[in-house]
Amino acid sequence: MLLRPLIRAVTYTRWLHLVIGAIVPLAAGLIYPGLNSPSFGDWLTAAALPIPLMAALALVPSARRAEGLQARLMLFPGKHARRPGEEAYADDAATGISATPSASWTDRGRTALWLVFRMEAGLVAWLVSVWLLQCTLVLLDTSIDAPVLPFLTPSGPGKAALAPLPLLALLALVVMAGRLDTRVARQLLGPSVKERMTALEERTERLLERNRIARELHDSLGHALTLAVVQAGAARAAQDPEFTDRALAAIEETGRAALEDLERVLLLLRETGRPRGASPGLDEAARLLDSARSSGAQVDAEVTGPVEDLPGPVSREAYRMLQEALTNALRHAGPVPVDVRVTADRSRLRLRVTNPLPPGRPPVAPGTGSGLRGIRERAALLGGEAKTGMKDGTWRVDVTLPLR
Structure with a gap:
């Protein structure tokens, strides 16, 4: 030594x-x-x-x-x-x-x-x-x-x-x-102190970017896999060739969309300089709703206000929140009635998704699960608020985002 x-x-x-x-x-x-x-x-x-x-x-x-x-x-x-x-x-x-x-x-x-x-x-x-x-x-x-x-x-x-x-x-x-x-x-x-602060800010930016990418992957792939599992299970239980064809078509469409999201995230990680595809916005919510309906869920949706004119960050994050809320409903409650209400005005956007829980299934405790945490983090980054939990016998996800 x-x-x-x-x-x-x-x-x-x-x-x-x-x-x-x-x-x-x-x-x-x-x-x-x-x-x-x-x-x-x-x-x-x-x-x-x-x-x-x-x-x-x-x-x-x-x-x-x-x-x-x-x-x-x-x-x-x-x-x-x-x-x-x-x-x-x-x-x-x-x-x-x-x-x-x-x-x-x-x-x-x-x-x-x-x-x-x-x-x-x-x-x-x-x-x-x-x-x-x-x-x-x-x-x-x-x-x-x-x-x-x-x-x-x-x-x-x-x-x-x-x-x-x-x-x-x-x-x-x-x-x-x-x-x-x-x-x-x-x-x-x-x-120096200035250099240390700059390094700390850069490290914080990298961590935030990693968390954002993790949320993107969780929401997109989690939604696609949940729909695929539900569709495959329903097709096997139904034993109907026509229903099976519809289920396979829905799985194919959902998988293709998930692959596009995955490719976009991988391009972001690789930093290749190639143009990255735009993230889907709330004006494309019909695709999410149709996927949920094809899995057997009874989705009652109402969209009011100029959704297509929402600011880009608000529209994209709201799409991911809706995607995660529908995924949670299918994963934890199955093909139950789901009520979706999207309201936009000049000052704010409100998104509410409610669904009943099957008898005998305990509700998820508020604050648990990376998906629910991701919804709250997305809302907080935009200066908004997200509430999740049981209310009047139904599970609710209630999000309010400011537009200014």
């Missing part, structure tokens, strides 16, 4: 990423005050002089993007070095590192802190690494009698046995410095 980091390529790319930051103070130190036999004060001067330059560079918005991309590439394992089951880093945002330009002064300030940290920490890491390598060479050269470690002043041939100590210290430095560099990068180059 302790040696595992030493056999991973990312350990050394992290150390390299950190040490690269030492180039700027080393170049500044060569110009002033010069690095010929530098003192501790000379190193402090070389480390402090480039700070204003780094702060000025952080004002450029693209500097944050460049640092973020470099950090993603060098601080996290790529596909070639990733262990099985390890999270994907270098090719996505799972690193916690932002790769977008600075969008605010807060971003610029965090970028400036990062550049200064990388420069100063890189200089320290470079100096300590060089010193530890020098210690190893001194210990291996038995002819040199010089102190190499603060707590040791070895002399003679026996000091070569201490040569592995600086190397071990160097390896520990490489591992710990890389981890520190990665942790600070996540803190200073991580996404």
